[in-house]
Amino acid sequence: MKEKSYSNKYLIKRFLPYYRPYKKILAADLFASALTTVSGLVLPLLLSYLTDWAQVGLLDTHRVVKVGIIFVITKIVEVAARYFMQSLGHIMGAKIERDMRKDVFNHLLTMDTEFFNEARIGSLMSRLTTDLFDITEFSHHVPEEILVGLIKLILSFIVLLTINWKLALIIYVIIPIMFVVSGNKRRDFRKATLNVKRQIGEINSGVEDTLLGISVVKSFANEEIEKDKFKTNNDKFVDIKKDRYFDMAGFFMINEAFAGFMYAILIFVGGMFVVNDYISPGDLVAFTMYLNMLIATIERLINFTDVYQAGSTGIERFVEVMDLKNNIYDHDSAEELEDVRGEIEFKNVYFKYPETTENEPYVLEDINFSVDVGENIALVGPSGAGKTTISKLIPRFYDIESGSITLDGKDIRDLTLESLRDNIGIVQQDVYLFGGTVKENIRYGKDDATDQEIERAAELAGATEFIKDLPYGYDTHIGERGVKLSGGQKQRISIARVFLKNPPILILDEATSALDNKSEAIVQKSLELLSKGRTTITIAHRLSTIKNADEILVLTYDGIVERGSHKDLLDKKGIYYNLYNSNNEELFG
Numbered sequence: 001m002k003e004k005s006y007s008n009k010y011l012i013k014r015f016l017p018y019y020r021p022y023k024k025i026l027a028a029d030l031f032a033s034a035l036t037t038v039s040g041l042v043l044p045l046l047l048s049y050l051t052d053w054a055q056v057g058l059l060d061t062h063r064v065v066k067v068g069i070i071f072v073i074t075k076i077v078e079v080a081a082r083y084f085m086q087s088l089g090h091i092m093g094a095k096i097e098r099d100m101r102k103d104v105f106n107h108l109l110t111m112d113t114e115f116f117n118e119a120r121i122g123s124l125m126s127r128l129t130t131d132l133f134d135i136t137e138f139s140h141h142v143p144e145e146i147l148v149g150l151i152k153l154i155l156s157f158i159v160l161l162t163i164n165w166k167l168a169l170i171i172y173v174i175i176p177i178m179f180v181v182s183g184n185k186r187r188d189f190r191k192a193t194l195n196v197k198r199q200i201g202e203i204n205s206g207v208e209d210t211l212l213g214i215s216v217v218k219s220f221a222n223e224e225i226e227k228d229k230f231k232t233n234n235d236k237f238v239d240i241k242k243d244r245y246f247d248m249a250g251f252f253m254i255n256e257a258f259a260g261f262m263y264a265i266l267i268f269v270g271g272m273f274v275v276n277d278y279i280s281p282g283d284l285v286a287f288t289m290y291l292n293m294l295i296a297t298i299e300r301l302i303n304f305t306d307v308y309q310a311g312s313t314g315i316e317r318f319v320e321v322m323d324l325k326n327n328i329y330d331h332d333s334a335e336e337l338e339d340v341r342g343e344i345e346f347k348n349v350y351f352k353y354p355e356t357t358e359n360e361p362y363v364l365e366d367i368n369f370s371v372d373v374g375e376n377i378a379l380v381g382p383s384g385a386g387k388t389t390i391s392k393l394i395p396r397f398y399d400i401e402s403g404s405i406t407l408d409g410k411d412i413r414d415l416t417l418e419s420l421r422d423n424i425g426i427v428q429q430d431v432y433l434f435g436g437t438v439k440e441n442i443r444y445g446k447d448d449a450t451d452q453e454i455e456r457a458a459e460l461a462g463a464t465e466f467i468k469d470l471p472y473g474y475d476t477h478i479g480e481r482g483v484k485l486s487g488g489q490k491q492r493i494s495i496a497r498v499f500l501k502n503p504p505i506l507i508l509d510e511a512t513s514a515l516d517n518k519s520e521a522i523v524q525k526s527l528e529l530l531s532k533g534r535t536t537i538t539i540a541h542r543l544s545t546i547k548n549a550d551e552i553l554v555l556t557y558d559g560i561v562e563r564g565s566h567k568d569l570l571d572k573k574g575i576y577y578n579l580y581n582s583n584n585e586e587l588f589g
């Protein structure tokens with residue numbers, strides 16, 4: 001995915017709508033944070049009264065109790081508000097994160113198949129999970145911190161000014177300097193933290209690479225090389241972490257130093273003010289406490305830039321995915337495909353893959369052929385000639401550049417994608433089985449299938465026998481956390497799926513080429529049964545599987561060069577004849 005840069009304003013604009021369902025909670029959360037702030041301001045005030053009353057001998061039990069009660073009440077309010085913020089505020093954040101994750105996931109499912117390649121899956125996974133982790137914190141802390149920070153900065157400024165404006169001005173000259181210096185150091189610290197994360201990523205991918213390729217490592221006895229590679233990365237980790245700790249220590253030192261400096265001013269200047277009667281001791285106490293609060297606020301605001309940064313990065317990565325457009329979608333006037341018969345026609349089809357450049361030649365150039373209802377045609381030809389490509393064009397995994405592909409006389413681009421793909425069954429070389437039971441995997445072909453239907457499909461696919469032998473039959477878990485199946489067994493499950501789906505059109509792309517001879521023979525039988533009565537396009541590299549096709553198309557880099565039945569083509573003594581006699585199966589792709 002291309003890294004794009006978005007303006008902050010745009011990111012906020014994309015993010016704000018996610019607050020909409022939680023407006024009330026957000027308002028309550030902000031109110032609660034305002035309450036905690038204000039009640040936090042009460043204590044210094046009360047203490048300064050107590051000190052001053054004590055000084056002039058006005059302090060009595062009655063006053064102490066009154067002040068105490070006021071404090072207890074404000075504290076109760078503060079504690080309750082804090083509880084609300086910590087719980088419901090965060091929950092609101094989590095819900096927003098959930099909503100965004102849902103939107104990314106749904107959006108991803110609309111993308112073209114072409115979009116998902118292996119390299120991308122990893123990065124997409126992290127977009128769905130880790131990249132959004134910071135949204136919870138972001139969505140509830142950002143409004144809170146901004147509000148609290150502002151209230152505190154403004155109120156304490158006013159309060160400090162009213163207590164003693166001279167002292168306040170001296171302090172307020174220092175604060176902006178602290179913001180700048182400490183903020184700078186914070187940025188270094190953040191960068192160093194990012195570097196550490198990156199280095200951990202390097203270590204991870206190095207380890208993954210080694211472990212995934214472990215059989216290669218072992219067969220070349222290259223353990224020492226791998227150890228060295230790992231050591232380099234692992235040592236670099238310490239260097240990078242060292243930088244980070246220096247930055248971290250520097251950051252905290254600067255904050256401490258500024259705070260210490262301001263307190264020193266209070267002691268020297270404030271002390272002299274008391275000596276000279278410019279300020280009452282109670283006011284100096286209050287002043288100190290407000291200053292304490294002010295410093296804490298500033299540190300929080302500086303730290304908060306981190307939450308902000310992490311969250312806005314998350315939003316940015318979110319927007320990147322959400323702004324991806326897929327090329328293949330239903331046109332406004334797309335109609336449902338109904339009562340399909342299954343007649344396919346390619347007319348003057350030109351095609352090249354979307355990622356290729358202008359100058360590259362077409363993968364398919366002026367391809368013409370038609371398949372009648374229920375007919376079985378075979379595509380043969382050398383590797384890279386475009387056989388798989390042709391099969392991908394029919395379910396519209398890609399759109400052609402010019403010409404037309406029609407189904408029952410209707411251009412497939414005028415049909416809804418869902419109804420088009422509902423009518424096409426595909427069996428490929430790679431079978432993907434989902435985690436779950438055998439039954440669930442077969443049911444993927446038709447989600448409301450009954451157990452009988454599933455068993456019938458398995459029978460037609462020739463899968464009953466081995467399924468019966470599994471520990472729990474149809475309820476056996478397969479895939480990563482379950483029983484491992486052989487290639488032929490997996491293939492039969494995938495064929496059972498297609499039996500259930502029962503589509504009028506069938507595409508078989510080298511469905512048996514990964515199998516050994518024995519499994520191939522079994523699977524081949526299931527496939528023959530499956531293709532009965534369906535319009536079928538078979539791509540195969542073994543001649544035995546295509547001999548019986550109604551028509552064989554020989555596709556080379558020059559397009560379709562020969563067509564006809566097995567017998568016709570042999571009689572012709574052309575390319576097919578040569579391939580057949582050379583008995584070089586490789587030549588058939």
Ligand SMILES: Nc1ncnc2c1ncn2[C@@H]1O[C@H](COP(=O)(O)OP(=O)(O)OP(=O)(O)O)[C@@H](O)[C@H]1O
Binds near residue numbers: 114363382386
């Ligand atoms: N996703 C893709 N993006 C770009 N080019 C592609 C893509 N898939 C295939 N191609 C190219 O298109 C051409 C035809 O590929 P295709 O997979 O259709 O060949 P094939 O006839 O099925 O070959 P094989 O017998 O090896 O499976 C090849 O040159 C290939 O490099």
Ligand SMILES: [Mg+2]
Binds near residue numbers: 388
């Ligand atoms: Mg292929």
